[in-house]
Amino acid sequence: MRKLLIKNGFVASVDPTIGNIANGDVLISGDRIEEVGRDLEVTDAEIVDATDCIVMPGxxxxxxxxxxxxxxxxxxxxxxxxxxxxxxxxxxxxxxxxxxxxxxxxxxxxxxxxxxxxxxxxxxxxxxxxxxxxxxxxxxxxxxxxxxxxxxxxxxxxxxxxxxxxxxxxxxxxxxxxxxxxxxxxxxxxxxxxxxxxxxxxxxxxxxxxxxxxxxxxxxxxxxxxxxxxxxxxxxxxxxxxxxxxxxxxxxxxxxxxxxxxxxxxxxxxxxxxxxxxxxxxxxxxxxxxxxxxxxxxxxxxxxxxxxxxxxxxxxxxxxxxxxxxxxxxxxxxxxxxxxxxxxxxxxxxxxxxxxxxxLGLESAVGSLTPGKKADLVFLNTKSLSLVGWDRSNVAGTIILQGQTADVDSVMVNGRFVKRHGKMVGDVARVCELLEAARARISETIEQWGGRVLNEGESDRRMAAMRSSESGTFARG
Ligand SMILES: [Zn+2]
The missing domain is CATH 3.20.20.140 (Metal-dependent hydrolases)
Structure with missing residues (x-):
């Protein structure tokens, strides 16, 4: 099984028994977290350097x-x-x-x-x-x-x-x-x-x-x-x-x-x-x-x-x-x-x-960096202009009141990076192209219907149609 050793991050585990670990390591084995600690002795893992990152659960x-x-x-x-x-x-x-x-x-x-x-x-x-x-x-x-x-x-x-x-x-x-x-x-x-x-x-x-x-x-x-x-x-x-x-x-x-x-x-x-x-x-x-x-x-x-x-x-x-x-x-x-x-x-x-x-009923699978849970992690770049100088004694305050999307350096879901060094791994251009095409189709249809906004009588009529019939049949007037 593929092993990744995430090294030297500031680990904010959100696991009450593990807590926060400065210069901490997280060992990932396949899709799961195997170990969280300091200076983990592992010889068969690929090393992922997390220096200057807060490593936290997604x-x-x-x-x-x-x-x-x-x-x-x-x-x-x-x-x-x-x-x-x-x-x-x-x-x-x-x-x-x-x-x-x-x-x-x-x-x-x-x-x-x-x-x-x-x-x-x-x-x-x-x-x-x-x-x-x-x-x-x-x-x-x-x-x-x-x-x-x-x-x-x-x-x-x-x-x-x-x-x-x-x-x-x-x-x-x-x-x-x-x-x-x-x-x-x-x-x-x-x-x-x-x-x-x-x-x-x-x-x-x-x-x-x-x-x-x-x-x-x-x-x-x-x-x-x-x-x-x-x-x-x-x-x-x-x-x-x-x-x-x-x-x-x-x-x-x-x-x-x-x-x-x-x-x-x-x-x-x-x-x-x-x-x-x-x-x-x-x-x-x-x-x-x-x-x-x-x-x-x-x-x-x-x-x-x-x-x-x-x-x-x-x-x-x-x-x-x-x-x-x-x-x-x-x-x-x-x-x-x-x-x-x-x-x-x-x-x-x-x-x-x-x-x-x-x-969500997923407490045993995700939500903290806990051995045995799925490897869903986020790295925040603390060398960003918005996080540099952060208070090492207050990682939660830094994340909640200072963090922003631009600080999200890397994201892992199920042991696989979906974002790395500030860039999504997948085909973002295709995703945006599909989205833009959907936006154009939807917007054109709405224009043909006379716009987004309905007059009051019309919205009442539609709500009544939805309530009065199981099928929600509605004749577009
Ligand atoms: Zn809602």
Whole structure:
């Protein structure tokens, strides 16, 4: 088995028993970490010099809709949640062909890995047809990134939906699982993303989606208790699944700012996790990340970048924004003065690595530099203009409040470098060409439809179409 000895880096392991090691070594054997320490005695390994680098576990982006990436980059930057739902989910989403799904997924994974993200939960809720799913998955397979791909039950209303009934979608979920996820030891694993409650689901439809996940051994990812979905607060999502007996430690609840006290306790009691996406939450009225509440209940919290149609795909920004807004919220509420601030950069580093891994059900595989785990690593170049002079006694603070994508020197996924010395290893030119072609196709279709923005009556009509019919049939007016 091929061995690599990463030598002389500043190892920020995020493993509590290993801690930080200045001038440390990491021995990689095949796709796994074999040993972490100082001056490791190895004679049969290829040496990788990590002098002047912080060597850390790859970031885990715990909530991301990769399909909604650079082909619609920055569409939403001045939009509210209502605008986002009406214009992207009920309009622009329908313009994506299967070929576009391949391009955006491949590109989105490249963009994330370039920024030091080695694992993501990809909430893929734009599966108009079987080919959309197959191509989305193929894009990720070709990228070499570790992804929990979530089979999303919802998609925009279409003129001729391929999936006519709920049973069709369940049956196709089983097909996808069999076709792409039957091997246990692969980079891509399966998740299920049930529809949100604003789709006016009856109990059987809601339970059916959670039950399919359990049948397939898939982790569950669910948008829940956002403050103002569609301008109407749909509260008590956690209580609803609790009453249906569907809670479990295999659920990652997304957003959650309108969660009530008894519901937080339900989440804690069942061992489920939460994920916050500060960029979209702060902008779109999904409100403050509830990191302080999650901590109070001992709930594992993670962070995500959500949509590149709005904000950047790097976890430096998501974690920094999450940490600083949570600090401010607590300082303001408790009128804190004097020494110290709530939450440490050390905690934020855990949110973005080991806690993210736990939230995705991958804690035994990734999230820290621990012998036996998969070799997913990031090297940050501390000789960069932005990191040089860094405080050797505060590596977490350096990463969280100082680091940026430009400092990501090398990235390894599963023992293989996907970025080396500041450059992606794969064919970036091809990835960008495919993405640009997808962008042009999608943009042309949207122009033919009369633009991104719908008038209010039209978006109401489409939402009603999606709610009133299982198939989401919609006649384009
Ligand atoms: Zn989301």
């Amino acid at each position: 970031f885990v982006d715990a909530h991301k809709h990769i399909w909604q990436g650079a082909a619609v980059r920055a569409y939403c930057t001045d939009w509210s949640l209502d605008d986002y739902v009406n214009y992207i989910r009920l309009n622009v989403a329908a313009a994506f062909g299967a070929e576009d799904m391949y391009a955006v997924q491949l590109h989105g994974a490249f963009e994330a890995m370039n920024a030091g993200v080695t694992t993501a939960a990809d909430y893929c809720h734009n599966i108009h047809s079987p080919d959309h799913a197959h191509e989305a998955i193929r894009g990720l397979q070709d990228s070499g990134m570790r992804v929990v791909w979530n089979y999303g039950f919802n998609y925009p209303p279409l003129e001729n939906p391929v999936f006519k009934t709920f049973d069709d979608r369940v049956a196709f979920g089983r097909d996808v699982a069999k076709t792409h996820f039957s091997s246990k030891d692969q980079l891509l694993t399966l998740g299920i993303a049930p529809e949100e409650l604003q789709h006016a689901l009856d109990n059987d439809t809601l339970s059916g989606q959670f039950n399919l996940a359990r049948e397939l051994g898939a982790h569950i990812f669910w948008h829940c208790n956002s403050k103002k979905p569609l301008g109407i607060r749909i509260p008590r999502g956690v209580a609803r699944v609790h009453d249906l007996g569907l809670l479990g430690d295999d659920i990652l609840f997304v957003h959650m700012s309108a969660t009530e006290e008894d519901e937080w306790k339900m989440v804690a009691d069942c061992g489920a996790s939460v994920v916050f996406t500060p960029d979209t939450e702060l902008q779109m009225g999904m409100m403050w990340p509830s990191g302080d509440i999650a901590k109070r209940y001992g709930i594992t919290q993670s962070y995500g970048t959500d949509i590149t149609s709005n904000n950047s795909a790097d976890m430096f920004t998501a974690l920094r924004l999450g940490l600083q807004t949570t600090r401010c919220r607590v300082i303001d509420r408790e009128d804190l003065l004097g020494s110290g601030v709530p939450f440490t950069c050390e905690e934020a580093l855990r949110w973005g690595t080991i806690d993210g891994a736990k939230a």
